[in-house]
Amino acid sequence: MKDRFIEEITKKIGAEKVLVGSELKDRFCHIWETEKPLMAKAVFFPTTTRDVSDILSICHKYHQPTVVHGGLTNLVGSTEVSKDEVVIAMERMNQIEELDPSSRTISVQAGVILENIHLAVEKENLLFPMTFGAKGSAQIGGVISTNAGGLRVFKYGMTRNLILGLEAVLADGTIVSSMKKIIKDNSGYDLKQLFIGSEGTLGVVTKAVLRLQEKPRSRNSAFVGINDYRNVVAFLKFMDMELGGILSGYELLWEVNFKEMTSSSTNIPKPLPYGYTYYVLLETLGSDHSKDEQLLEELLGEALSQELIDDATLAQSSQHLDFFWRIREDVDVLVEKCNHVQNFDVSLPIKDIGNYVDQVFDAFENLPEVEIYFAHGHVADGNIHFLVGKSNGTTELTKKVNDIVYGPLKQLKGSVSAEHGIGVHKKEYLQLSRSTEEIELMRLLKVSLDPRGILNCGKIIDA
Amino acid sequence: MKDRFIEEITKKIGAEKVLVGSELKDRFCHIWETEKPLMAKAVFFPTTTRDVSDILSICHKYHQPTVVHGGLTNLVGSTEVSKDEVVIAMERMNQIEELDPSSRTISVQAGVILENIHLAVEKENLLFPMTFGAKGSAQIGGVISTNAGGLRVFKYGMTRNLILGLEAVLADGTIVSSMKKIIKDNSGYDLKQLFIGSEGTLGVVTKAVLRLQEKPRSRNSAFVGINDYRNVVAFLKFMDMELGGILSGYELLWEVNFKEMTSSSTNIPKPLPYGYTYYVLLETLGSDHSKDEQLLEELLGEALSQELIDDATLAQSSQHLDFFWRIREDVDVLVEKCNHVQNFDVSLPIKDIGNYVDQVFDAFENLPEVEIYFAHGHVADGNIHFLVGKSNGTTELTKKVNDIVYGPLKQLKGSVSAEHGIGVHKKEYLQLSRSTEEIELMRLLKVSLDPRGILNCGKIIDA
Numbered sequence: 007m008k009d010r011f012i013e014e015i016t017k018k019i020g021a022e023k024v025l026v027g028s029e030l031k032d033r034f035c036h037i038w039e040t041e042k043p044l045m046a047k048a049v050f051f052p053t054t055t056r057d058v059s060d061i062l063s064i065c066h067k068y069h070q071p072t073v074v075h076g077g078l079t080n081l082v083g084s085t086e087v088s089k090d091e092v093v094i095a096m097e098r099m100n101q102i103e104e105l106d107p108s109s110r111t112i113s114v115q116a117g118v119i120l121e122n123i124h125l126a127v128e129k130e131n132l133l134f135p136m137t138f139g140a141k142g143s144a145q146i147g148g149v150i151s152t153n154a155g156g157l158r159v160f161k162y163g164m165t166r167n168l169i170l171g172l173e174a175v176l177a178d179g180t181i182v183s184s185m186k187k188i189i190k191d192n193s194g195y196d197l198k199q200l201f202i203g204s205e206g207t208l209g210v211v212t213k214a215v216l217r218l219q220e221k222p223r224s225r226n227s228a229f230v231g232i233n234d235y236r237n238v239v240a241f242l243k244f245m246d247m248e249l250g251g252i253l254s255g256y257e258l259l260w261e262v263n264f265k266e267m268t269s270s271s272t273n274i275p276k277p278l279p280y281g282y283t284y285y286v287l288l289e290t291l292g293s294d295h296s297k298d299e300q301l302l303e304e305l306l307g308e309a310l311s312q313e314l315i316d317d318a319t320l321a322q323s324s325q326h327l328d329f330f331w332r333i334r335e336d337v338d339v340l341v342e343k344c345n346h347v348q349n350f351d352v353s354l355p356i357k358d359i360g361n362y363v364d365q366v367f368d369a370f371e372n373l374p375e376v377e378i379y380f381a382h383g384h385v386a387d388g389n390i391h392f393l394v395g396k397s398n399g400t401t402e403l404t405k406k407v408n409d410i411v412y413g414p415l416k417q418l419k420g421s422v423s424a425e426h427g428i429g430v431h432k433k434e435y436l437q438l439s440r441s442t443e444e445i446e447l448m449r450l451l452k453v454s455l456d457p458r459g460i461l462n463c464g465k466i467i468d469a
Numbered sequence: 470m471k472d473r474f475i476e477e478i479t480k481k482i483g484a485e486k487v488l489v490g491s492e493l494k495d496r497f498c499h500i501w502e503t504e505k506p507l508m509a510k511a512v513f514f515p516t517t518t519r520d521v522s523d524i525l526s527i528c529h530k531y532h533q534p535t536v537v538h539g540g541l542t543n544l545v546g547s548t549e550v551s552k553d554e555v556v557i558a559m560e561r562m563n564q565i566e567e568l569d570p571s572s573r574t575i576s577v578q579a580g581v582i583l584e585n586i587h588l589a590v591e592k593e594n595l596l597f598p599m600t601f602g603a604k605g606s607a608q609i610g611g612v613i614s615t616n617a618g619g620l621r622v623f624k625y626g627m628t629r630n631l632i633l634g635l636e637a638v639l640a641d642g643t644i645v646s647s648m649k650k651i652i653k654d655n656s657g658y659d660l661k662q663l664f665i666g667s668e669g670t671l672g673v674v675t676k677a678v679l680r681l682q683e684k685p686r687s688r689n690s691a692f693v694g695i696n697d698y699r700n701v702v703a704f705l706k707f708m709d710m711e712l713g714g715i716l717s718g719y720e721l722l723w724e725v726n727f728k729e730m731t732s733s734s735t736n737i738p739k740p741l742p743y744g745y746t747y748y749v750l751l752e753t754l755g756s757d758h759s760k761d762e763q764l765l766e767e768l769l770g771e772a773l774s775q776e777l778i779d780d781a782t783l784a785q786s787s788q789h790l791d792f793f794w795r796i797r798e799d800v801d802v803l804v805e806k807c808n809h810v811q812n813f814d815v816s817l818p819i820k821d822i823g824n825y826v827d828q829v830f831d832a833f834e835n836l837p838e839v840e841i842y843f844a845h846g847h848v849a850d851g852n853i854h855f856l857v858g859k860s861n862g863t864t865e866l867t868k869k870v871n872d873i874v875y876g877p878l879k880q881l882k883g884s885v886s887a888e889h890g891i892g893v894h895k896k897e898y899l900q901l902s903r904s905t906e907e908i909e910l911m912r913l914l915k916v917s918l919d920p921r922g923i924l925n926c927g928k929i930i931d932a
Contacts, residue, residue, distance in 0.1 A: 080511020108702050108820040109851075120555040131710075153655055161714070164653060167630060182906045187818045189850045190627060190887035192616055192666055193895075193902035194929050199662035203655055220710040237485045239571045247594075250755035251624070292713035355650045357571040387652045388572075424653035432656070439656035443645045448658045454917035466657050 011068040012048050012092075018060045023098075025049040033093075035086050037078045037143060045089040046073075053098045053179055055173060055212040055267065062092055062210065062460070063179025069458050072207045076148030077119065079140035081349065082429030084152065084465055085204045091432045094210065096147050102126055103213070110218040111170060116147025118209050123216070132218040135162035147211045153203030155425035157335075159293065160386045161254040162219065165202065171215030172198035177456040184214050202454070205427050207463040208455045222254075224295035226302055227330045229316035230309075231282030235360025238284050241314045242356075242386055245288060248305050252298060255289030257334050258385035260363065266340060266380070267333040276328050277319050286315075286385075287334050337393070340380045344395025348404060350411050353389045354420030363390065363415055369410040370394065375403050389424040412438050427465045436467070474531040475511050475555075480524045486561075488512040495557075498549050500541045500606060508552040509536075516561045516674040518636060518644055524557055525673065525923070526642025530842040532921050537669045538613030540582065541601035542811065545892030546669045547615065547928055548565040557673060559610050565589055568678070573681040574633060574650045579610025580672050586679070595681040598625035602798065610674045616666030618822065618888035620798075624717040624754065625682065628665065634678030635661035640919040644668035648678050663914070669891050671918045685717075685754035689761050690793045691769060694745030698823025701747050704777045705819075705849055708751060711768050715761060718752030720797050721848035723826065729803060729843070730796040737792050740782050749778075749848075750797050800856070803843045807858025811867060813874050816852045816884030824854065825877055832873040838866050851885040875901050891929045899930070 016024045025033070026048045034045040043055055052058045065072050073087045073295070075095045087093055096117035104113040107130045112123060119140040123134050136149060138156035148154075154165045162168065174184040181198060201209045209387075232238050238258060246253050259267075264285045268276035278285065290297040299320065306318040321327040341347055354362060370376045375397045381389035394407050407443050414433050422428075424437045436445065445467060452469045455461075459469055477489045488496070489511045496507040510533075515521045528535050536550045540557045550556055559580035567576040570593045571853075575586060583604040586597050599612060601619035611617075613635070617628045625631065635647040645660060664672045695701050701721060709716050728749045731739035741748065755761040762773035763785065769781040784790040804810055817825060826844050833839045836861045857870050875885050875898050885898045886893075899908065908930060915932045918924075922932055 030790060080704075093900045103665075106818070106820070108706070109818045110706075111818075151784075155653055155655075159653065163630065165628075166659070167626065176781060176910070180909075181904050182910055183904060186882045186884070186906060187851075188816045188882070188884055188887070189846075190618055190622065190816045190852050191884040191902065192618075192890045193884045193886045193887055193910070194891055194899055195667050195671075196616070196629070196662065196665075196916060197907055197910055199659065204658050208658075220706060222713070223710070243571070243573075243683060247686070248756050250685070250757075293711050294713075298713075353651045353653045355572045355574075357569070379844070384653075389653050401663070419651070419655040421649070421651055421656045423649070423656045425655055427655045428657055436657055439654065441646060443643050444647060444660055445657070446643075447639070447645055447660055450917060451914075 008137055009047060011032060011064050011070050015050060015061055015064050016465065018064065019050065019052065019057045021239050023051045023053065023057065032440060034078065037372070044087060044093070046087045047090065047092045049093040049095050051095050051098045055175065055373065056466060057102050058094065058175045058210055058212050059179040059181050062175055062177060065460050066093065066178045066458055070458065071460050071463050073462050074147070074151070074210050076117070076145035076151070077140065077143040079144045080148065080429065081426045082423070082431040084427055084462070086427035086430055088378070096145055099212065105130060106187065107132065107189045111215050112218060113171070113185060113213065113215045114146050115213050116145060118146050120146060120149055121142045127218055128221065131221045133221040134168070134216055134218055136165055136168055139337070146216070150202055150211050150214055151204065151206045155387070155389070158254060159384060162209045166199070169198060169202060169214055172201060172211065172216050173213035174201045174209035174211050176209050177458065177461050182209070185213060187215055189217070200451070203427070207430065207465055208358050208461065210461070222291035222293065224288045224292045224298050225327065226298045227321045227327050228288050228302060228306060229277040229319050229330055230286040230306070230315045231278045232284040232286060232315050233282055235284065238360065238385065239357055241309055244309060244314055245305060249290060252290040252292040253286070253288065254291040256386035257287040257382065259285040259287065259334065259382045260380070261285065261318070263340065263382050264333065265352070265382045266343065267336065272336070272339055273331055277326070277330060278317050280451060282316055287330055292440045334382065340393050344380055344393055345377060346396040346399035348394045348396070348407050351389070351393040351426045352411060352415060352420055352422060353423050353424035354415060354418045356385060358418050359390060359412065360386060361389065362418060365414060366392070366410055369395065373410070376407065387424070408435065415439065430465060433466065472510060474527050478513060478524055478527050481527065481808065482513065482515065482520045486514045486520065491909040498733065501887055507550060507556070508548070509550045510553065510555045512556040512558050514558050514561045518638065521557065521638045521673055521675050522644050525640060528555065528923050529641045529921055534923050537614070539608035539614070540579070540603065540606040541825065542607045543611065544889045545886070547890055547892035547925070549893060552792050559608055562675065568593060568652065570595065572650045572764070574678050575681060576634070576678045577609055577649060578676050579608060581609050583607045583609055583612055584704050587902070590681055591684065594684045596684040597681055599628055599631055608676060609679070612844060612923055613665055613674050613677055614667065614669045615890045618847070618850070618852070621717060621849070622847060623719060629662070631680050632661060632665060632677055633680050635664060635674065636676035637664045637672035637674050637679045639672050639676065640921065640924050645672070648676060650678055652680070663918070666890070668892065668928050670915060670928055671742065671924065673759065673924070679784050684755065687755045687758035687761050688780065688790065689752050689753045689765055690784045690790050691765055692740040692782050692793055693749040693751065693769070693778045695747040695749060696745055697791065700777050701749065701823065701848065702820055704724075704749065704772055707772060707777055708768060711751060712764070715753040715755040716751065717754040718750070719751040719849035720845065722748040722750065722845045723843070726803065726845045727796065728841045729806065730799065735799070737795055737800055740789075740793060741780050745779055750793055755861050757850070760897065797845065803856050806841055807856055808840060809859040809862035809891065811857045811859070811870050813855040814852070814887050814889045815874065815878060815883055816887035817878060817881045819848065819851045821881050822848060822851065822853060825881060828877060829855070829873055836869060836873070839870065850887070869896065878902065882888040893928060907925050910923055
């Protein structure tokens with residue numbers, strides 16, 4: 007027997023937008039966990055903001071908890087569902103409503119897949135700079151709700167910086183819409199900030215106006231070898247100063263990653279010899295390929311003669327460029343090497359990263375159950391990812407590894423999540439990044455905006 | 470007789486940090502309204518965050534309304550005080566706590582004057598890009614609380630984009646501190662967004678960590694004449710694409726401004742002939758003066774041959790550069806021409822600005838009491854300022870002029886305040902930029918965070 011609230015919603019939005027019971031068997035909470043089918047009371051597929059509003063106002067009336075589903079690519083359990091919850095799946099709200107090349111904006115519904123935005127704006131020689139591995143599945147509503155980061159943050163900022171207008175539905179069904187194309191607006195509180203990065207716990211994002219950039223016409227990259235971490239920082243400052251505004255990426259790999267990615271199994275030739283402690287992959291996005299290349303060559307020469315760096319090589323062709331970036335981006339190659347993998351996404355002040363990672367690596371060396379580990383990241387943003395492979399998947403060992411990685415962050419004023427969010431997986435570590443007063447203020451916001459606790463409850467904090 | 474709460478605060482923070490009665494005679498609500506001395510129950514001068522916390526917790530206990538005072542340079546009445554309120558003046562919290570060149574951050578107390586931040590970071594060849602006319606008086610706490618804009622938003626963003634860490638005190642005295650230097654932090658809600666731009670109505674900003682940039686070594690400018698507004702937009706796109714990341718300013722002046730600023734009274738030679746409808750002042754910030762100059766020259770030549778622009782001239786010397794920018798920045802020259810001056814700070818989609826300003830100018834022409842008017846602005850940000858001089862200062866005429874400027878903005882999805890904020894002066898026009906649902910949500914935040922209404926009440930909204 008259907009719950010009464012499901013009947014009410016079905017009547018309101020139409021049966022073709024509702025799945026219940028055995029109809030859910032092909033749906034999941036997470037695209038990488040397809041062995042666990044979705045347990046939920048129902049899944050609703052709104053096609054309009056009004057539908058979302060109707061669903062929420064009825065759920066609100068019945069105190070019925072909900073979870074919003076986008077592309078299900080998040081890594082921290084933000085989209086997990088219990089059998090007592092219902093899912094609001096945004097996939098049918100997948101329309102690009104307007105692309106405005108002169109305002110350099112695109113207005114989209116929450117269910118539009120990130121890659122489809124890329125393809126649409128490219129036709130106008132524009133760029134939506136937010137990009138990451140899961141772009142072919144991630145929906146823009148989820149990108150916004152998790153304030154996604156990725157590879158171009160150094161130049162263009164996190165998702166938060168790319169949103170001009172937003173529409174969201176509150177827990178009681180109220181539609182708060184501000185679909186504006188304007189860059190500056192100090193008319194009262196900037197309400198969209200509430201919904202960006204709050205993982206669906208304060209409202210459901212239904213639409214957004216995204217800011218676009220002119221599409222860069224040239225992309226150049228270089229791989230650099232450095233032995234002293236202080237020079238990783240100094241070289242970043244040097245390049246940032248000398249390159250004007252075209253430096254767009256400054257990625258760091260520890261040697262263990264570089265070796266693994268250029269081993270015989272990958273078919274990627276190594277662009278530099280082994281033996282350096284650090285490998286920096288840098289990228290420029292500009293308007294003139296050969297000018298940028300010449301400048302980069304001059305600067306690398308100068309950095310070598312100043313002994314800021316120990317070795318360097320430029321990508322000489324688009325195939326080179328592709329190889330360079332696969333060394334950084336084909337993380338799956340590393341994941342496959344790891345049994346019982348744990349992955350991390352921390353941030354800390356850039357100058358402390360060298361010592362911190364040394365300390366973490368030492369602790370891994372001293373933990374016999376750790377079989378293999380990797381480290382790489384967006385070092386210019388202070389953001390490092392670890393991958394750890396272990397001999398078993400026990401809770402005890404998982405906790406030991408967590409403690410090694412997260413333990414030093416409180417004192418270093420870092421974050422247990424630079425990009426991925428807290429979800430449910432990192433909840434117990436939230437207090438390492440945030441004070442009691444901060445967590446209490448989060449709770450106050452949650453209780454004020456969602457007094458009946460129906461929006462993605464138990465994610466980030468317990469209210 | 471002193472109020473009891475004043476005695477309690479005095480006992481807690483020390484008498485040297487308290488002014489009452491006739492001791493207030495040299496203090497004001499606004500540095501440009503020195504004819505109106507401050508009417509308030511008391512002024513407190515905290516020197517620590519703990520002091521601010523003590524003051525607020527006692528005011529909270531006694532339901533005593535407060536107003537925070539920084540540099541008093543805001544233009545919308547955000548720092549006005551009634552005789553029943555007390556002032557928390559931040560001027561003694563004026564310490565730079567740390568400048569960290571490798572993290573490229575500066576940690577400051579709220580009372581530090583913006584220009585002092587500029588001077589401190591320049592010594593390290595760094596830049597804090599937020600700058601505007603009142604930089605010699607404005608305190609960073611106020612800059613943050615009003616999400617200040619200014620001249621470099623196009624390249625570096627509003628104040629909101631430049632804040633990494635923040636400390637604020639809530640209405641009940643709770644200190645919410647997150648003085649972090651990290652660029653990426655998705656560990657829970659981004660609470661600092663609550664306090665940035667909310668004009669002191671949700672908490673008192675006491676400290677911040679600001680993000681710094683490498684100081685550009687070259688600055689070039691050009692003045693351009695354009696007759697067709699569509700080309701103002703097209704030329705921006707063209708330059709933005711061709712200049713890679715070094716375009717930092719794209720300011721628009723209507724001919725009336727250009728003429729007035731280069732008239733005999735100013736001693737500024739006109740860089741271009743009169744007769745163009747629009748004058749664009751553009752700026753690049755890069756790392757190589759002569760390379761940037763050469764590129765700019767090539768691009769202006771190409772834009773001329775493509776008929777994107779009608780005339781152009783490059784600043785050939787630092788004196789030229791100075792003249793160019795005085796034409797845009799010496800707004801006082803224009804203000805002096807205006808009787809009963811009204812100033813505006815609106816934003817709207819960039820493509821609509823040409824028609825909108827034509828419409829506003831036509832309406833001014835048809836209103837006999839309008840004697841003179843000017844328009845200029847950060848057009849790349851969609852932000853236009855008007856200055857209007859009138860034959861009288863009656864409320865009725867003021868309202869007529871407001872209606873001309875603000876009237877079209879609702880339909881155009883613009884904002885009645887791009888930069889300055891709402892304060893008290895623009896409260897009645899807030900509903901043109903924001904929906905009923907948005908204003909209700911603002912009210913919910915206000916009531917949740919400040920249930921006794923003691924933080925800058927009556928500003929932005931009535932709770």
